[in-house]
Amino acid sequence: MAPKFKDGDVVLAFSGKWVSWAHTAAAYAAFLSAFFVGVSLHYHKIVQNEWFGYPEEWFPSVSATIGDRYPERSFFMLFIAITSGPRFALVGLWYLLTARPNATLPKFVAFMGVFRTLTCGGWTYVTSTDDHDWHDIFMISYLVATVPWTAGCLALSPNNARAVKYRRYLAGAFFGTLIPLVYFFIQHKVHRVAGAYTIYAFFEWALVLFDVAFDAVTALDFETFELVIKDVNGSSKGNNKMVADAVLEKEKSRQANEVFGHAFSWASAIDAAADVYNGFVFWSMLTSLGLVVWYFPLWHMGISGYEVMVMVTVSPFLLGIKSIRVLVVRNLRICHFLALSGLLGYLIQDPARRLFSVGFGVWMSCLYWAATWYSVAGRPKALEAKISAWTIGLILSSVVKFAFHTSNPIWPTSHAQNGGMNGLGFILAVLAVLRSSRNLVQGEGNLGISGRKEGSSVLAGFGIGGLFFALHSLLSDSSTMILWVWEGYPVRGPISAPHGALTIFAMGAGLVLGLFREDIARSWTAYGIGCVAAAVLTLYTHWTGFYGALILTVYLLAASVPLxxxxxxxxxxxxxxxxxxxxxxxxxxxxxxxxYAFVPGGPLVREHTDWVMITTMLLIGCGVFASLSETSSLQRKRSHLDARKTRSYYLYILGIVQLMSVSIAYLRFPTNDYVPYHKDDKVLTAGIWTIHFSLDNDMWSSEYRMRDVIKELEIDVIGLLESDLQRIIMGNRDTTQFLAEDLGMYVDYGPGPNKHTWGAALLSKFPILNSTHHLLPSPVGELAPAIHATLDVYGELVDVFVFHSGQEEDPEDRRLQSIYLSELMGSSPRPSILLSYLVTKPLEGNYNTYVSEQSGMYDIDPTDWDRWCEYILYKGLKRTGYARVSRGTITDTEIQVGKFLIGEKDDEVAEVRNARIDEGQVPEGLRFPAMFRGEGVRGHSYHVFDEPRYYA
Structure with a gap:
């Protein structure tokens, strides 16, 4: 008979802890039953991966165990379905236990708990075989939601020392396991290390155990509950103090409570989101300016006059005129709306007019932000909010570029045909301006008009200049500094995806440091650490250089707040x-x-990235000095607590942005399962193309059109020249990321942006086993980059060289480069292919150094007289075809393509080697695509010969 209490009869009563134990038992049963059944029935199959099997790999991963095989999959699905009931109950009880009046964190944690449960069902019942994309989306959503769930449970833990201790241990173990998990997954996926997946599997299983055990700790807290449901201790009403409450009684000024311990306001959250989007729009327009300016000297091959538009950012000089300053400060909304004209440049077809549209937008945007900061400088709460919005806007810009493979969908070089989302971006910008400026008090702040000086304004200006340049040049794209430390294969450092998320995380961490510990961010100690980090980035490569990059990132974002x-x-x-x-x-x-070869005085600073970095840090040092020379302000101190309440909404947004970057990193993780187009015929199709910095004749970003023609030509290995876009004037982009991921190819970016070349890159359907970057002798002219890579082509090692020679005006440079490259090619005993830009006439001059006994290389077609720049050379291979394809309007250089049969060699006798045959005598798998005959497609067609050439 059920017990009776003073409140009435109870039909059934049991302790709340049994909800936790039921959840724990069902969850462990799901995984362990699948493990034992899988090992018993399909051991060798579930330890097999794409590279290795037993005995190199001998322990199955979680995904392999619970995957598609019957019956282990059925065991897992059955028990995980049973787990869902206790799971929802556990989340509900946790909310009842932790909810307090006017507290938003318990609601947020409860939402994340429900969201995790639903996404768990998603990746459980939609396997990668059913739908790989949705399986990944559900899985990454589950993993991302685990972060706020775990952190929230820790923050809300009731005053139960035993439970708090276990949660800390298990949370630490869970997040600590992620580091070796990712490391060994990369060892398996990227480096293909035998046995690495087995070690990865152990850490993967550990994550499962720790994840379930973390939730099992709720059994210690739920002992205060008696169900049907009756709370015998009153914890759900806030009568029992939580750990956070107990600490706050001793530490009234604890910052976490000051930031998050207030009622959530959707209006304030939307205001913060609008502010952040305004910051995103500013950075989107500023980063596009250099790109549209660059178009003109690029096509004029020298100074065009349009370069003067880079000076539009100096519009804050107008604030020196009192009447204009007052007019701008009192009409900030109008200024902001005028700035949005920069987003409408995509509607203008004429490149010059588009440049002027963007220039005017940047002019007004710089004026707006300078006037805004100045006008609210007397109110620390408002000033901190605007600085937070601006900096998080930069982080959001970097995340968006991370998602769009270093391109920004609202740039004026984008439109619907190349992935642009300009219309949506503009509409959101208008809404954001309307929202953020609706309550603006015109001409507000005593400081806004009169101005109060503390320290040197000029030194502060130097600091702003150095800071803005560092943020733009290094952090407007998450892969820029990764490519600074990139040195080729094998991979010995970070790669753009997924490690771009680390750069973005460091940016967020730096901003948080600047907001919470401004005293540290403005200190000489922090500045010294930042200088050392800048030196490490400049002088070192691989992970060592990147560690310096991450520390520098934290410092730059932290210093943004005080500067x-x-x-x-x-x-x-x-x-x-x-x-x-x-x-x-x-x-x-x-x-x-x-x-330097194209500008006056250029040789004076040739190849001195170190000078740029030193100057940048010295300028920032001037800003630090100016900020430290200010007198303390009582008003600022008193307003700081109020600012922390507003700060929470920006931190919520920052957290969401960080979770977005983690999700993108997961979705962009390289698969390394690429397949050549004609593997059954053992054909390698190689191409060379000078892509002219991925801007087409009409100033549109050209990577989508490039992808289409490379895919349609069925190119397995292609060298790209003039491909280094990681500079402010080129938008800090990397076209190779998009091409590699969309086409399914390995990529070597080539010499990085700190190597002072115009770029050479290699894309390959075949694994790149090793690659070395070379800077060839260039005593006078521009540096000549080269890549020497060894590929695994159908089990045979083949060397590929990608090379861009110096310009025509420097014959001695080109002569020295021809000797260097000839010796480099001659040193390889393996079959080799040169994909190059040689700047020489066929059969004349330096041509006879490249094609010589020393190099051992043959010309793919010595009778092709109509060449000056691009050449394909080879040795130790059977060449079967050669074609030249017109560029359309993508660039100024054609595509040259050659086909080679692996496992065979051409005859040494020139007459036999160069004998041509009709296409009818060529097997289907060795032919070039017929779609490019005649007029071709989209301006791409076979030209010069009007058809491909085939060889016996």
């Missing part, structure tokens, strides 16, 4: 006018490093 705040309290014309002028000087400085 911008300090500049806002200075004379605006000196702080922001001088700041943007110095920024422009640094932009030109870092362009001159590689463009």
């Amino acid at each position: 911008i705040g300090s500049a806002a309290r200075k004379v605006p014309v000196k702080a922001f006018g001088v700041g943007f002028l110095v920024y422009n000087f640094m932009v030109l400085f870092h362009v001159w490093l590689v463009a």
Whole structure:
């Protein structure tokens, strides 16, 4: 008979802890039953992966165990379905236990708990075989939601020392396991290390055990519950103090409670989101300016006059005129709307007019942000909010570029045909301006008009210039510094995806540091650490250099808070006018490093990235000095607590942005399962193309069109020249990321952006076993980059060289380069292919050094007289075909393509080797695509010969 209490009869009563135990038992049963059944019935099959099997791999991963095989999959699905009931009950009880009046964190944690449960069902019942994309989406959503669920449970833990201790241990073990898990997965997936997947599997199983055990700890808290449901201790009403409450009684000023311990307001959250989007729009327009300016000297092959548009950022100089300053401060909304004209450039077809549209938008945007910071400088809460919005806007811009393979979908070089989302971006920008400026008090703040000076305004301007340049040049794309430390295969450092998420995480961590510990961020100690980190990035490669990059990233974002705040309290014309002028000087400085052959005075700074980095840090040091020279402000201190309440909404957004980057990193993780187009015929199709920095004749980004023609030509290995886009003037882009992932190819970016070349890259359907980067002798002209890579082609090692020779004006450079490359090719005993830009006439001059006994290389077609730049050479292979394909309007250079049969060699006798045959005598798998005959497609067709050439 059920017991009776004073509140009435109870039909059934049991302790809440049994909900936790039921959840734990069912969850462990799901995984362990699948494990034992799988090992018993299909051991050798579930330890097999794409590279190795038993005995190299001898322990199955979780995914292999619970996957598609019957009956272990059925065991798992049965018990995981049973787990769902206790799971929902566990989340509900946790909410009842932790909910307090006007507290939003318990609601958020409960939502994440329900979301995790639903996504668990998603990846459980939709396997990778059923739908690989949706399986991955559900899986990454589950893993991402685990972070706030775990952190939230820790923050809300009731005052139960035993439970808190176990949660800390298990959470630490869970997150600590992620590091070796990712490491060994990369060892397996990228490096193909035998046995690495087995070690990875152990860590994967450990994650499962720790994840379930973390939730099992709730049994210690749910002992206070008696179900049907009756709370015998009153914890759900807030009568029992939580750990956070107990600590807060002793530490009234604890920052976490000041930030998050207030009622959630959707209006304030939307305001913060609108502010952040405004920051995103600013960075989107600023990063596009250099790209549209670059188009003109690129096509003029020299100074065009349009370069003057880089100076539009100095519009804050207008704030030096009192009447204009008052007019702008009192009409910030109008200024902001005028700035949005930069987003409408995509509607303009004419490149020059599009440039002017973007230039005007950037002019007004720089003026708006400088005036905004200045106008709210007397109110620390508002100033911190605007600085947070601007910096999170930069982080969001980097995340969006991470998602879109380093392109920004609202740039004026984008439109619907190449992945642009310009219309949506503009509509959101208009809504964001309307929202963020609806309550704007015109001309607000005593400081806004009169101005109060503390310290040197000019030094603050120097600091702003150095800071803005560092943020733009290094952090406007998450892969820039990764490519600084990239040195080729085998992989010995970070790769753009997934490790771009680490850069983005460091950006977020730096901003949090600057907000919570501004005293540290503005200190000389932090500055010294930042300088050391900059030196490490500049001088070292691989992981060592990247560690310096991450520390520098944290410092730059942390320093943004005090440096911008300090500049806002200075004379605006000196702080922001001088700041943007110095920024422009640094932009030109870092362009001159590689463009020295085309600009006046260029040779003076040739190849001096170290000078740029030193100057940048010295400028930031000036800003640090100016900020430290300010007197303390009682008003700022008193307002700081109120600012922390507003701060929470920006931190929520920052957290969401960080979770987005983790999700993108997971979805972009390289699969390394690429297949050549004609593997059964053992054909290698190689091509060379000078892509002219991925801007077409009409100033549109060209990577989508490039992808289409490379795919249609069925090219397995292609060298891309003029491909280094990781500079401000080129938008800090990397076209090779998009091409490699979309086409399913391995990629070597070639010499990085700190190597001062115009770029050479290699894409390959075949694994790149080793690659070495070379900078060939260039005593006078531009540096000549080269890649020497060894590929695994159908089990045979083949060397591929990608090379861009110096320009025509420097014959001695080109002569020295021909000797260097000839010796390099001759040193390889393996079959080899050169994909190159040689700047020579066939059969004349340096041609006879490249094609010589020393190099051992043959010309793919010595009778092709109509060449000057691009050449394909080879040795130790059977060449079966050669074609030239017109470029359309993508670039200024054609595509040259050759076909080679692996396992055979051409005859040494030239007459036999170069004998041509009709296409009818060529097997179908060795032919070039027929779609490019005649007029071809989209401006691409066989030309010069009007058809491909085939050889016996």
